[in-house]
Amino acid sequence: MATSKAEPFKLPILGGTVMNDGLDIDAQLRALDDEASRVSAPTVKATHWVDEMVNPQFTKSQRAGTTLLVSGLTAAHDYLVKAALTGLGYNVEVIETPTNDALRYGKEFGNRGQCNPTYFTVGNLVKFLTERAARDGIPAAEVVDKYVFLTAGACGPCRFGMYATEYRKALRDGGFDGFRVMLFQQKGGLQQATGEEAGLAMNPAFFLGLLKAIISGDVINGMGYRLRPFEVEAGATDRAIEKTKLWVNDALVDGGSVLAALLRGRREFAKIELDWTRPAPRVSIIGEFWAMTTEGDGNYQLQRFLEGEGAECDIQFVTNWLLFMLWEGRYDTKLRAELRGLDEARKGLKNVNIGKKLIGLFVADTAIRAAFHTFGAAIGYRGYHLPDMDQIAETANAYYNNQVRGGEGHMEVGKFILNVLHNKAHMTLSVKPFGCMPSSGVSDGVQSLITSKYPQSIFCAIETSGDGKVNVQSRVQMFLFKARLAAQKEYAELCAKLGVTTEDVRAFCAKHPALASGLRRSPHAAAGSAADRLAELAPYIGKTEREIRALRAQAFGARVVEAASALPSTLAALRGRMKERAPILFAQAREEWVDARPAVVEKLQQATTRFTKPWRSSTTAPAPSAQA
Numbered sequence: 001m002a003t004s005k006a007e008p009f010k011l012p013i014l015g016g017t018v019m020n021d022g023l024d025i026d027a028q029l030r031a032l033d034d035e036a037s038r039v040s041a042p043t044v045k046a047t048h049w050v051d052e053m054v055n056p057q058f059t060k061s062q063r064a065g066t067t068l069l070v071s072g073l074t075a076a077h078d079y080l081v082k083a084a085l086t087g088l089g090y091n092v093e094v095i096e097t098p099t100n101d102a103l104r105y106g107k108e109f110g111n112r113g114q115c116n117p118t119y120f121t122v123g124n125l126v127k128f129l130t131e132r133a134a135r136d137g138i139p140a141a142e143v144v145d146k147y148v149f150l151t152a153g154a155c156g157p158c159r160f161g162m163y164a165t166e167y168r169k170a171l172r173d174g175g176f177d178g179f180r181v182m183l184f185q186q187k188g189g190l191q192q193a194t195g196e197e198a199g200l201a202m203n204p205a206f207f208l209g210l211l212k213a214i215i216s217g218d219v220i221n222g223m224g225y226r227l228r229p230f231e232v233e234a235g236a237t238d239r240a241i242e243k244t245k246l247w248v249n250d251a252l253v254d255g256g257s258v259l260a261a262l263l264r265g266r267r268e269f270a271k272i273e274l275d276w277t278r279p280a281p282r283v284s285i286i287g288e289f290w291a292m293t294t295e296g297d298g299n300y301q302l303q304r305f306l307e308g309e310g311a312e313c314d315i316q317f318v319t320n321w322l323l324f325m326l327w328e329g330r331y332d333t334k335l336r337a338e339l340r341g342l343d344e345a346r347k348g349l350k351n352v353n354i355g356k357k358l359i360g361l362f363v364a365d366t367a368i369r370a371a372f373h374t375f376g377a378a379i380g381y382r383g384y385h386l387p388d389m390d391q392i393a394e395t396a397n398a399y400y401n402n403q404v405r406g407g408e409g410h411m412e413v414g415k416f417i418l419n420v421l422h423n424k425a426h427m428t429l430s431v432k433p434f435g436c437m438p439s440s441g442v443s444d445g446v447q448s449l450i451t452s453k454y455p456q457s458i459f460c461a462i463e464t465s466g467d468g469k470v471n472v473q474s475r476v477q478m479f480l481f482k483a484r485l486a487a488q489k490e491y492a493e494l495c496a497k498l499g500v501t502t503e504d505v506r507a508f509c510a511k512h513p514a515l516a517s518g519l520r521r522s523p524h525a526a527a528g529s530a531a532d533r534l535a536e537l538a539p540y541i542g543k544t545e546r547e548i549r550a551l552r553a554q555a556f557g558a559r560v561v562e563a564a565s566a567l568p569s570t571l572a573a574l575r576g577r578m579k580e581r582a583p584i585l586f587a588q589a590r591e592e593w594v595d596a597r598p599a600v601v602e603k604l605q606q607a608t609t610r611f612t613k614p615w616r617s618s619t620t621a622p623a624p625s626a627q628a
């Protein structure tokens with residue numbers, strides 16, 4: 001309906017009669033506006049609150065007066081990460097392994113409904129800062145200025161993607177508003193300070209230092225879990241570990257050789273006397289990464305509890321987690337390759353050279369494996385097979401889709417099935433943090449299907465909530481009882497089969513300490529390490545030294561032949577994988593060639609011209625004397 005300025009707008013009345021009693025609606029509204037602005041409060045120039053913690057600033061000039069706090073892995077890893085960063089010139093302090101007190105802080109200041117690792121880790125930081133402020137008698141603001149927390153973070157479907165936000169919330173509520181939590185992200189590098197040069201230099205030395213610390217921590221822990229269940233003198237393994245950690249620490253701090261430090265540690269491990277007649281049940285610990293890795297109240301000191309019950313722990317290394325991340329990169333790249341150009345997402349491959357990316361991931365995977373085995377060989381941790389991530393993924397895929405992410409993804413399912421199929425352990429123990437989305441989903445749903453398919457397996461899932469220690473430990477004991485019986489049966493049957501007794505084995509080991517050494521790993525013959533050693537040593541018992549040497553040479557030859565005969569199937573598997581990847585690589589190469597062809601042709605033409613020019617000029621141009 002058109003209105004004119006001269007003619008004030010009139011409200012229509014239902015029924016057709018137009019109200020025209022001289023009421024000027026516009027004038028009325030103007031009057032109301034004037035009245036409202038007259039009575040309203042004067043305009044205040046407000047300064048709005050900005051969350052400084054979202055983009056933490058840690059600049060190079062602050063480095064000398066700032067301490068980096070690290071925590072979250074095992075005690076050995078945290079200690080060695082500190083050493084690596086100290087060697088790079090940072091002030092570093094380790095926050096001790098989270099305890100139930102940390103959990104209380106986490107519950108006090110964290111959001112409701114978080115997963116258990118979030119409460120423990122977030123609470124541990126708030127607890128540390130609170131106690132530090134109290135110990136040093138300094139205000140919270142000074143603590144905020146003096147310390148920076150360095151931690152892992154990621155995007156993803158589970159709460160791991162929200163850790164940083166949880167830290168911010170709890171720190172603010174705990175009185176440490178503005179505290180800097182630097183995220184060392186799983187993917188995407190570090191969220192660096194902007195403007196001035198970043199306080200944390202993300203250069204090759206940084207990554208190399210971290211890698212050395214992580215792999216050293218892995219092999220040191222590996223030696224501990226391998227030898228402790230069989231040590232004759234309680235505490236001998238822990239003493240060797242402490243000395244080795246100290247030497248590796250010194251090497252990392254002073255820029256010395258980590259390999260030399262590990263070799264020195266190897267001599268300490270070689271001195272440990274072991275009893276290979278104890279059929280310790282081997283327990284493979286799988287589950288949520290933090291819950292199965294921590295050594296504190298977060299899993300009720302699970303590893304030490306199991307060892308106290310006479311079990312041998314088969315732990316998962318941090319290196320395995322790195323390999324899983326690289327596998328994720330490879331898998332996603334292959335899937336996204338078809339979408340290149342159309343895929344505008346953050347992790348899309350638009351303008352990414354897929355071939356280069358896949359080769360980079362392959363090189364990283366190979367380098368990590370090579371470093372692990374080199375460090376392992378130096379310390380004496382031999383015979384460990386790092387997981388084949390493709391095999392785990394293929395094994396699990398029928399039950400747990402490889403594209404479902406969060407937590408350990410399909411790995412728990414794959415590892416459990418492979419444990420059963422390859423008789424890797426007597427029992428699989430899966431650690432589920434209370435409130436964990438992916439891990440609990442796997443355990444409660446898929447693993448029950450797997451146990452029904454493999455009824456011979458002994459599978460125990462436990463939930464860690466911080467307050468159910470007695471329930472969890474008694475549940476573990478029940479399953480461990482079955483595993484212990486299985487280990488004893490396995491050992492006794494092998495003794496009977498090989499015609500030896502435990503006394504024979506003990507006497508043989510006493511006479512041949514080199515063959516009983518913890519630096520050797522017997523070939524896989526059974527689920528338990530004692531049974532493996534028994535299978536290896538039994539043929540030597542009752543033989544002369546010369547016969548033993550001959551048998552060992554024969555066994556070595558058999559292993560070589562076995563490895564050689566496995567080569568064709570290994571090559572076939574490799575060929576299969578190449579075939580599977582070839583279409584993507586070839587398509588990629590074709591595309592790259594179409595783009596690059598004009599430039600290559602031009603370069604070739606230029607090169608040909610340069611090459612032929614002097615010849616042409618010398619043959620076609622007239623000689624100066626002739627011109628003259």
Ligand code: SF4
Binds near residue numbers: 118160289290438
């Ligand atoms: S995997 Fe589970 S426990 Fe771990 S961060 Fe994610 S939700 Fe939490």
